[in-house]
Amino acid sequence: MLKKTLLPTILLILGYGFWISPNFKEIAAGVAIFLFGMLFLEDGFKAFTGGVLEKLLQKTTDKTWKSLLFGVVSTSIMQSSSLVSVITISFISAGLVTLVAGIGIIFGANIGTTTGAWLVAAFGLKVKISAYAMPMLVFGIVLSFQKSKYLKGAGAVLAGLGFLFLGIHYMKEGFETFKDSFDLASLAVGGYPGLFLFAAIGAAATVVMQSSHATLVLILTALAASQITYENGLALAIGANVGTTITAIIGALSANIQGKRLAGAHLIFNVVTGVVAIAFIHQFVWAVDIVSESVGIADDNYTMKLAVFHTLFNLTGVLLMVPLIQRLADFLVTSLPEKAQDLAQPLYLSEAAIEFPETVLKSLKMEVWHLFDSAFEIMAHGINLHRSQILESTDLEKTIAEDREVHEFDLDELYESKVKVLYGAIVEFISHSQAQMPSEFSEEMFRLRKAAGEIVECVKHIKHLRKNATTYMLSTNEHIRDEYNQLRYQIAMILREIYRLREDVDFDHAMALLEMDELKAEIQSAHADLDGRVTSVLRDNRITPAMATSLLNDFNYVDETSRHLLDTAQALLISHSDLVAEAALEVVLDEEEIEKATVS
């Protein structure tokens, strides 16, 4: 109930907000554009996975000091720790860097961002990143139209950055009106409560302005106008540091769990550093004075002293937290667990079995059957049938002709989560155990590996078949509908036969193996019949040429699927220890022999 009403409620609130406040509209649009940019950025970086960028990132972030340095340098160049953190989130979401390396980069970014304080202090400089948004978008989109995978990726990265900048720009514009409402003097409170209050204000101001640099300028102005005390100014700077994390948190909304963990690490680091800085504010003031004196900064040059403070407390934070990186990563993994995906897990493969060839073959065969079961479900739904209809209906042809229910499901997702995972595990298990296997077992192992590959191929063919099979099973043209129902029947019949043989405890392996040849002959015959029928119904204009082309193409998918299924069954139904079945394997007919038996 809550789930159903949540989306309309959010849309209503947003709509109402847009109606009453143009600023709210601008802020919301900013957030939307920003998130859109994040999606682009992630897609762009994904184009480089397995390539130069991955190697470069791996090399530059494989040790904590390297990832720290990466964060320092990149933030110093970009002059935005928020931007570096969102880019790191997209790296981590694309699987280019590990969580620990990502945390290292974030820590480094916090040191890198202090160079901004020095720039502000020295030149009053504020790098306006939004100015780059438009050219980046234009170049990015032009590149994304290119054929090359890498140019496309680079285009998506550029466009993503452009959208990020544009989003930040709109958020800033939207918040502009709130900026003047900060009357810092009216909020002056002494002692620690004052420090915490000003830290909160600093955080809020940074969230509003989307730039810690802008907050620093605000602090300096307030300090120059004596609106606030020096210590309150420091608290504002601490808050500004915490406030920058909001950009990363917004960025993490569209990221995967790793990205969310990284945003969590950013928040924890900045909050812990901030709390430590406030707790030891007097010691920091003393340290700032010592450092300032030693480098010749005047006692009343608050601008420079603020830059010194900013650097000192971020350095302290990094020194405190670096030894805890791994613990922090572990904590985040436990507290932000990965949403349990409905991934199929191998049931029978165990590394412990590798030493025992018989066990390896047995568990491998059971796992390939497991893969077959997973694929069966997808194939059944792919041809819009329930598993039970295939296995239990008394008249399969009639059931298929009468049942017009379309099964709505994401075949690609199921393929990824149920088939590809198991296939990967099987291939990996074989590659690990192959070296230990005696030669007499290797042939069966090869057969099982081939069978697993054929099951995967079957699912892919069903994917291609599904579109037209679904369209034409609902068609008002009974001729094309019947033909597609025949294709569905052929797949269903073969699956049913394989399961019948598998479930039959008394079945003779050798005869089951040879029975597959009879089914192959049936497919062959169906192929010849179909060719004749298509020519006839096409000549009589009962189906269109487009329908005929689809039908013949799809029949090839069905043909391939059927052969793969039967070959798989032949591989799964025999065992190297069953010598009659081994002999039957020699008697199994090849394609030419089956063709001969079908037509004669």
Add this chain to the structure above:
Amino acid sequence: MKFTRLAEKFEKLTGQHEQGSAIKPDKLDKLRQLLGDKKSRYQKKLDATDDSGKRKKLERRLRVVRAQLDKLERLARS
């Protein structure tokens, strides 16, 4: 690896290969019997039905079984 050990391994390997490729005659006999039974079963069913669809299907199956029996005989002779 010492030469004697290598020779031993080679012998074992080739021995296994030869052993693996040879189909024992009794296994072929068993298979011949099973296929023969099946052939008669199909023939009986064929004789008992007038349904043209069923007949066509059974005839096709019979042809496959005969082809398998032929192949088995060729294998037994070789």
